[in-house]
Amino acid sequence: MIEEFHYTLSWRASSPHPGSHASHQQGGAEEFAGLVPFFAHPNPRNLDVRASLTDPFGQLAVRRFRQRSQISVWVLADLSASMGYHGKASKPESLARFAAATAWSTFRHGDRFGFVGADTQVREELFIPLRLQKGGVPGLYDTLRDFRYQGADSDGLLAAVERLGRQRALIFLVSDFHFSLESLDRLLTALSRHDVVPIVLWDSAEYVALPAWGLALLEDPETGEQRRLFMRPQLKQKFLEHYTQRRDALSQCFRQRGRSPFFMADNFNADALTRYFLGGQ
Secondary structure (H helix, E strand, O other), rough: OOOOOOOOOOOOOOOOOOEEEEEEEEEEEEEEEEEEEEHHHHOOOHHHHHHHHHHOOOOOEEEEEEEEEEEEEEOOOOOOOOOOOOOOEEEEHHHHHHHHHHHHHHHHHHEEEEEEEEEEEHHHHHHHEEEOOOOOOOOHHHHHHHHHOOOOOOHHHHHHHHHHOOOOOEEEEEEOOOOOOOHHHHHHHHHOOOOOEEEEEHHEEEEEEEEOEEEEEEEEOOOOOEEEEEEEEEHHHHHHHHHHHHHHHHHHHHHHHOOEEEEEOOOOHHHHHHHHOOOOO
């Protein structure tokens, strides 16, 4: 079953197409936007009799409204090798569930959905152009779950930004963010015209489930480099401290850009994401 979550905006849409979000567009009858003189907005149907009769200058007044509009929603996904990690859960499975849920939730909101993913380059075979996806995108889950995540890095995300258009959109940026903060800063700068929701996809087996004692074979999933370590409590604690520091650094970086990150550890939880939006993140 495809999950559904609800998202909210702190900004007004500019699309002329009707939808469910507050917008700058005049029209409709959903949101009262004040009274104006009749000659500024000559619509007899919106004539406010009381305001007209009480106007000291005898001017006719009409009510002005703003319509509610649709927005564009994109999933911008990191498809590099580290996103193919299988530990306590499966990153491909979590990404697939999230992307399918976003496509369905976007359709339910009456918005347009698109998907673009990249590793070293934009993966054209996975690109989904922006449109109203009636019923969501049923095949997206299987495609992302079965994709071979082999890219050595995620540098292609910068090129993927060009696919998002110039009109402000809601962007779900999904990655484990196992790349430098300098690269992340460049990516967020390129995305600055959009409303970016960072989805940090981690697996607890990467840091919590390490053994306290014994040999552990650690592998960098993006370079293939392996390293054998003799684990002990002090070394495990260092791993935990590293991830705590990384979490804090990512949180600070994203908050400076306007939104807190949503940490998705092991599994996607649609209700938790709804609470994230309701909390005004």
